[in-house]
Amino acid sequence: MRAATKIAVAGATGRVGRHVAEVLEARGQDVVPMSRSQGVDVISGKGLAEAMEGVEVLVDTATGPSPEQQAATEFFTTAARNLEDAGRKAGVRRVVVVSIIAADRFAGGYGAAKIAHEQAWLAGMIPVRILRAAQFHEFVPQLLEWGTQGDVAYVQEMRTQLVAARSVGEVLADLATEPESPAAGPAAPTVEVAGPRVEDLVEMAKLFVARRGVPVRIQGVSDPADPESQLYTSGGLLPGPGAIIAGPTFEEWLETGP
Secondary structure, three states, X not given: OOOOXXXXXXXXXXXXXXXXXXXXXXXXXXXXXXXXXXXXXXXXXXOHHHHOOOOOEEEEOOXXXXXXXXXXXXXXXXXXXXXXXHHHXXXXXXXXXXXXXXXXXXXXXXXXXXXXXXXXXXXXXXXXXXXXXXXXXXXXHHHHHHHEEOOEEEEEOOEEOOEOHHHHHHHHHHHHHOOOOHHHXXXXXXXXXXXXXXXXXXXXXXXXXXXXOOOOEEEEEOOOOOOOHHHHHHOOOOOOOOOXXXXXXXXXXXXXXX
8 A cells, every 4th residue: 555645735725725635645655735724934934944844745835825926926926935945955856836827928917926926836946837827707706796786797708718626635646656667757837727618708697696595696707808808719728639627517516615
């Protein structure tokens, strides 16, 4: 029987990180959850060295409090530097980082911040696998919360292949524990994961409010002056042909989700 691997999960109480930790624990791995609530701060470095002692693999799912480009970039790059430094000193052999499909196609905003995050990790000395994920199923109710004004919820028109955060967590766990095969050569640094089918975000928002009984009317919006508008509507956020496809569909998730 293979011995458990000691795996640290940064952002272990977050939307994806909690699933990663749960999946790894269920698989018998030795999981070190890291978050501010657990006494580990990836920005100040508090508790980081102690938490990383003996860790062999690190999964980085940590996110900052702001989606604004500058603030998010500062968070991601600082966290990556601190985690890489602590990981190198601890002897970490592999890092797995969650990112966003088509992040490199964004002119700015959160997508640009995630590219800075990826680049910060790739510039380090520890081998890195990056998992670029499609928008989460959980993204839909969050967008409704952000976009509701009175009895109308304004939702960005977008084609996307929505995926469950749990499914992303499972793939991150797979990447963290996949066996090393020197004979096969280095693995591709970037992998994509998306849901089973292409969805219209506005239609999914309408489905959500209908199923959940939310008393708002959905209004799709698209700003031609927004440099990302064409990216959203043209399918620019869809995965490539080699992506990992993971269920459930958004409708199936609604039937069993929160």
